[in-house]
Amino acid sequence: MTTDTPQDRLSRAKEASRETARLTSDDKVRALESIARGLEENAETIIAANRRDVENGRAGGIGDSLIDRLTLDDGRIAALARAVRDIAVLPDPVGQVVGGHRMPNGVALEQVRVPFGVVGAIYEARPNVTVDIAALALRAGNAGVLRGGSAARESNTVLVQVMRDALERAGVTPEAIQTVDDFGRDGAKALMNGRGFVDVLVPRGSAALIETVVTESTVPVIETGAGNVHIVLDESAPDDWAREIVVNAKVQRPSVCNAVETVLVLRQAAPRLVPLVASALQSEGVAIHGDDMVAGLMSNIIPATDEDWATEYLGPEIAMKVVDDLDEALAHIRTYSTGHTESIITTDSRNAERFLAEVDSAVVMANASTRFTDGGEFGFGAEVGISTQKLHARGPMGLAELTSTKWLARGSGQTRG
Amino acid sequence: MTTDTPQDRLSRAKEASRETARLTSDDKVRALESIARGLEENAETIIAANRRDVENGRAGGIGDSLIDRLTLDDGRIAALARAVRDIAVLPDPVGQVVGGHRMPNGVALEQVRVPFGVVGAIYEARPNVTVDIAALALRAGNAGVLRGGSAARESNTVLVQVMRDALERAGVTPEAIQTVDDFGRDGAKALMNGRGFVDVLVPRGSAALIETVVTESTVPVIETGAGNVHIVLDESAPDDWAREIVVNAKVQRPSVCNAVETVLVLRQAAPRLVPLVASALQSEGVAIHGDDMVAGLMSNIIPATDEDWATEYLGPEIAMKVVDDLDEALAHIRTYSTGHTESIITTDSRNAERFLAEVDSAVVMANASTRFTDGGEFGFGAEVGISTQKLHARGPMGLAELTSTKWLARGSGQTRG
Incomplete structure (x- = not known):
């Protein structure tokens, strides 16, 4: 990693999001296929990095269930690549016309789905989330900025590098996938306070993590998860x-x-x-x-x-x-x-x-x-998380929930009387 | 006003929101008609209170354009009552089925519009916003908690009392409309941090007010307004x-x-x-x-x-x-x-x-x-504000943007394999 700041990463993600917003569905499918192939071809490197995380974890005394969630092996990497391909074949939400009508004066109004821009994610020690969120964000035309748990740091570093290389091979700017893991707590802070750079932030993990992100963020957050x-x-x-x-x-x-x-x-x-x-x-x-x-x-x-x-x-x-x-x-x-x-x-x-x-x-x-209650079971093909708030999305979130809308108005000189 | 706390008001609003969520469209129309009539019948009292605000404002040296926005007269009260009646005739968004399908195992899934619950609003010295937001929130089945500018304090106190009395006459709990004006800054703080009690908070006013609300809130906020x-x-x-x-x-x-x-x-x-x-x-x-x-x-x-x-x-x-x-x-x-x-x-x-x-x-x-760019011009019949964020709502917001959705699943003993 270079010696830049978390803010530099956010700026580059924002800049990249202008490019990803204009990718066609075909472009995005190609980029995701390149990521899937990259994961498969770099399985050994990924597993080696993951092994270091697992060893550090065991040395640090983390429990068996956490070790299990942290561990990547050939089977899990194959599953990750498959998940990316599954996301690639989902219908592209961008450009869907969700509303519209002609105003009495003749101005044609159209409400269309557009990417959010930059989707941030803060999550814990499951490295598969790194790939999952990046692929979902990209399919919906967004750039993604990731902040994973420190226990998965080595795995995430390699996974992000593999995905960025894969984007480059597919002719898409690698800046569309960023990590701020290497900045520790400052990376999370930059995401939570990245007004103007982070369009939506999704925390995934424990109730405590979600509470922290909701409480400390000044960017819009989608609260996910805790289920009593x-x-x-x-x-x-x-x-x-x-x-x-x-x-x-x-x-x-x-x-x-x-x-x-x-x-x-x-x-x-x-x-x-x-x-x-x-x-x-x-x-x-x-x-x-x-x-x-x-x-x-x-x-x-x-x-x-x-x-x-x-x-x-x-x-x-x-x-x-x-x-x-x-x-x-x-x-x-x-x-x-x-x-x-x-x-x-x-x-x-x-x-x-x-x-x-x-x-x-x-x-x-x-x-x-x-x-x-699950995105797959609900027929969304993939799941960003399960929203427990009432704003924007409620329940299982699919690709459409990673988009916003904008209104287009096409006139011929109309003014307001 | 009683000697309760801002938190008591939020609790009572939350409790009332369970009642307003179950009101039929007809119930809500009756309640809004009662509010419109209440405004007309109490025009003198409202104008007298408003005069005290205007006098205080002039004594405090506030400018002519602010005085103009603050002032209520017979014509403006008639317009307010008319606006409430216009809101009453808008289609009720609650209960609209916005999605759904049958799962392969036979469980019937249905996504329906439901009220948010409690809608909070923080705004400046325009007393018409007090009535407008309360009526919009109620039409969409929500309780409303209002925090207006201190310059309109006397007007807002009377307007809220008139609306609460009108609800009572219509057989609806008056607790569905609350003000926290009398708690000053603490009222605004309670709204901004009312997690579990405030489902969405809408700031309306200057860029500085909006920035404060976005930055200080831990409840979901819809950012409105500033237009360069x-x-x-x-x-x-x-x-x-x-x-x-x-x-x-x-x-x-x-x-x-x-x-x-x-x-x-x-x-x-x-x-x-x-x-x-x-x-x-x-x-x-x-x-x-x-x-x-x-x-x-x-x-x-x-x-x-x-x-x-x-x-x-x-x-x-x-x-x-x-x-x-x-x-x-x-x-x-x-x-x-x-x-x-x-x-x-x-x-x-x-x-x-x-x-x-x-x-x-x-x-x-x-x-x-x-x-x-206006809710009326876009055909929404009324406008909650213009969202400049990308989450939940973007552009002019109508009644539908004051609702959330929930998923209903009707099965016959299905379990997950």
């Missing part, structure tokens, strides 16, 4: 739906944000459903933090504290509580939900529709697993 | 379009953000267009700050400094510069534009299309007056 996800078991919930959906939502992949964290069981259904669902969870190795009612209906229940209701376990643990009625379930969700995903299991359409209408979350479900 | 607006006169610009559009864009209402501030003339057209356009402007009383080339072609030109290129005059002044070619015009705009509106006057379609494609502003025009 609830499933409500209504009086009318069928045994099989209750058991299968709760188990799927907790066990299929417990470490992700759309996994369920708290199950609320309506009192009338508790004697039937608590033993059924709790034993299914326990047989999958899930520890249950329950209130007194739950403990009275099932053995091996850890007494739940108020903290449990607020906890995103992200692992084989779950909270379970008996509530008097749907009102109490909705009030509990209002207090503790992070606004990501909630689901109700019921065959009573009044309760289903009330739940769908009143729960104020990005995705509200009836009779489906919360694990479906 | 350019018109480019291409070599092929017809005399009449050039003269009429520039004069209209500067003179028709110089104090607003869509008025033109700088005219860039291509060198080849300068001998023809500078005298023509400059003399038309001067005969309308507009002072021209020009570069040497302009001064060489026209008399009574004030020498322009670099500061002029960056100035939003908002009055009968304009900057004028001769540029070598379209490249230089585009570079000038990149440096000085606030991303609001720019227009080119040309009959050369290549130059028009290049300008439309490359200028990175909310509204980019060919051969039309920049004064058309």
Whole structure:
């Protein structure tokens, strides 16, 4: 890396974004194919750099699950290249006409999708995010400025260099992909305060990281991620739906944000459903933090504290509580939900529709697993993250959410009367 | 006012927003009609309060144009009531289905417009904004928390009370309209940092106010307004379009953000267009700050400094510069534009299309007056403000921009494989 400043990188990204905004869809496909090939051809170098990160990580005592997320091998690099090719074949959102009409005076108004310009990302120790975000940003005509976790520093440095070389081979300015990793905390600060240079900033990672980015940024931020996800078991919930959906939502992949964290069981259904669902969870190795009612209906229940209701376990643990009625379930969700995903299991359409209408979350479900809140499952082909804020994007974000719009007005001398 | 805290007001607004979110369109129309009637019936009280603001303002030495914006009389109150009724008849955005499909496994996905929840507004000394924003927020199913300028404090207190009483008469919780004016700076701070309570914050006013709100807020902000607006006169610009559009864009209402501030003339057209356009402007009383080339072609030109290129005059002044070619015009705009509106006057379609494609502003025009960048002119029926950021909304914002979306998923026991 050169001896420039974080601000120099942002300026070069902004300058490059004018070029990427004008690339045709074909140009962008070629650039992404070049990146995919670059990843494959440089797999050895990438893995060698990654090995240094992993060794540093182990020496620093980071845990097994983090080491797992950090590690790249041949299979994962092949998967990364495949992901880039999958992004390349997604429809180009840029240039889509999303609205428009002719004004009474004859001026033709057209609202079209345009790239944001510069998309910033601040994330933690998963080097695949480096490639993912860069490819998504580029497909939507943006330049990307990346700030990954220090634990993946060596991997990210090589990945960014491989992508920049690949852009150059494809005839696209390499300045369209920048990292500010080498500036440490100053790199993150430059991104968060890059007004006029960073058009949108996406934090991806822990609740603490997201909170820091939201609080410290003066550039527009899309808040992603934290999921304290609830499933409500209504009086009318069928045994099989209750058991299968709760188990799927907790066990299929417990470490992700759309996994369920708290199950609320309506009192009338508790004697039937608590033993059924709790034993299914326990047989999958899930520890249950329950209130007194739950403990009275099932053995091996850890007494739940108020903290449990607020906890995103992200692992084989779950909270379970008996509530008097749907009102109490909705009030509990209002207090503790992070606004990501909630689901109700019921065959009573009044309760289903009330739940769908009143729960104020990005995705509200009836009779489906919360694990479906996912860009791939929603048919977007790729996912930038899951927005838990209400501005610009809510829920899984696809390529279109990495664009803005602008209005074009074509007249013939019109003035305002 | 009671002796509660700004945070209490935000909590009550959040609570009220659950009620306003569930109001039918008819309910909201009734509430807005009640507000319109309340304004008319309380015109005397409102004018008396406003008179105290105006007297305080004069005693404090504030200028005539500010006094004018501050003043309410019978005519202006009638106009306010009319504006509320105009908002009431706009189509309700809430509940609009904006997307959706059936997942391969049969889960029905639907993306629907929902209210934001709580819309905050921080603005300056125009009491009409108090009514305008409250009515717009309510029409879109939101609660509103208002923080107006201290110069309009007495007027705003009465206006908010009149609107709250009107809501109560219409059977809607008065807590849906709150002011935090009485807390001074603490009220604004509570709004800017009301995470979990304020879903979106809209600043309206001077560039300094907007900058403060953007910089200090931890809640999502929609940046509105500042308009350093350019018109480019291409070599092929017809005399009449050039003269009429520039004069209209500067003179028709110089104090607003869509008025033109700088005219860039291509060198080849300068001998023809500078005298023509400059003399038309001067005969309308507009002072021209020009570069040497302009001064060489026209008399009574004030020498322009670099500061002029960056100035939003908002009055009968304009900057004028001769540029070598379209490249230089585009570079000038990149440096000085606030991303609001720019227009080119040309009959050369290549130059028009290049300008439309490359200028990175909310509204980019060919051969039309920049004064058309306006919610009313765009057919939105009302205007929340003009967004100059790229997130969520860009350009004139209507009611739809005061909503978010949520995803509804209706299944029958589906789990993820």
